[in-house]
Amino acid sequence: MREILSLVLMAIGAAFMLIAGIGLLRMPDLYTRMSATTKATTMGVGSILLAAAVHFGEPAIVARALAVIAFALLTSPVAAHMIGRAAYFTGVPLWRGTVIDELRGRYDRRTHALESIRFPELERRLADLQVYRLRVPSESAVIGKTLAEIELRKRYNVTLLAIFRGAHVIANPEGDVQLLAGDELILIGSHERLREAMDLIYQSS
Amino acid sequence: MTLEVMAFPGALSILSLAMALAFLRLMRGPSLPDRVIALDLIATLAVGMIVLYAMAIDQPVLLDVALALALLSFLGTVAFARYLERSYRP
Numbered sequence: 236m237r238e239i240l241s242l243v244l245m246a247i248g249a250a251f252m253l254i255a256g257i258g259l260l261r262m263p264d265l266y267t268r269m270s271a272t273t274k275a276t277t278m279g280v281g282s283i284l285l286a287a288a289v290h291f292g293e294p295a296i297v298a299r300a301l302a303v304i305a306f307a308l309l310t311s312p313v314a315a316h317m318i319g320r321a322a323y324f325t326g327v328p329l330w331r332g333t334v335i336d337e338l339r340g341r342y343d344r345r346t347h348a349l350e351s352i353r354f355p356e357l358e359r360r361l362a363d364l365q366v367y368r369l370r371v372p373s374e375s376a377v378i379g380k381t382l383a384e385i386e387l388r389k390r391y392n393v394t395l396l397a398i399f400r401g402a403h404v405i406a407n408p409e410g411d412v413q414l415l416a417g418d419e420l421i422l423i424g425s426h427e428r429l430r431e432a433m434d435l436i437y438q439s440s
Numbered sequence: 441m442t443l444e445v446m447a448f449p450g451a452l453s454i455l456s457l458a459m460a461l462a463f464l465r466l467m468r469g470p471s472l473p474d475r476v477i478a479l480d481l482i483a484t485l486a487v488g489m490i491v492l493y494a495m496a497i498d499q500p501v502l503l504d505v506a507l508a509l510a511l512l513s514f515l516g517t518v519a520f521a522r523y524l525e526r527s528y529r530p
Binding site: 241242245246248249250252253255256257259260265268269272276279280283284286287290291293296299300302303306307310311313314315317318319320321322324325326327 | 447450451454455457458459460461462464465471472473474476477478480481484485487488491492494495500503504506507510511514517518520521522524525528
């Protein structure tokens with residue numbers, strides 16, 4: 236019985252590690268590769284160590300195996316986070332099919348400090364209003380249209396505070412500003428109406 | 441019991457295959473962090489192999505080696521990450 240349990244755990248562990256290897260080789264960019272390897276290795280090493288604990292069955296060895304598992308569970312996410320962070324800062328590219336990069340433009344390249352655009356005071360006082368930050372996807376139907384054509388204010392009762400375009404900011408944009416792919420819009424409005432505006436912006440042409 | 445006789449070489453060869461795949465990624469890169477995570481996976485696979493070998497030859501003392509290797513690989517990865525982040529000038 237114990238032998239069978241140990242063999243099953245071993246098989247699970249080996250399978251997970253093989254998946255980690257395949258994922259590392261096949262995934263399209265660093266971040267997805269890391270996603271494949273870190274989870275699979277924690278689970279893989281965990282299962283194999285549990286197999287060892289069951290196999291030997293002595294309390295001292297079981298304790299040691301559990302200690303290694305606890306260590307792996309603690310360190311693997313930390314190491315992955317550090318590498319991911321270093322890679323992001325050093326400009327390792329994301330996969331072309333990446334849908335959203337929420338960190339983009341939100342950290343200081345020099346100090347590596349992270350900031351997010353929030354209006355805490357405003358949000359507290361205007362309880363019904365939300366501030367949204369969203370990115371115009373590359374195949375959006377609104378690309379190339381001017382703000383006057385989209386009529387965010389008239390149709391959705393949503394106000395566009397600013398557009399983040401690459402390195403510069405277009406604050407309080409005029410009606411003749413055209414939207415481009417990759418623009419980040421800071422919108423203010425009620426939750427439901429913002430959702431509707433989001434549907435429009437995320438709609439593909 | 442034939443199953444058990446097969447199990448250890450089988451599991452070890454699966455891990456070796458995974459290690460070969462990780463080596464391919466280590467060679468290909470393309471970025472330095474890619475190579476670092478490939479090395480990290482190789483170290484993790486080595487930990488798994490040591491544990492399997494400990495079971496195969498009934499030597500629980502080898503689990504200490506696995507623990508030491510896990511510790512070293514963690515420190516190595518952290519050191520790499522620090523180095524990458526610090527040495528980068530935008």
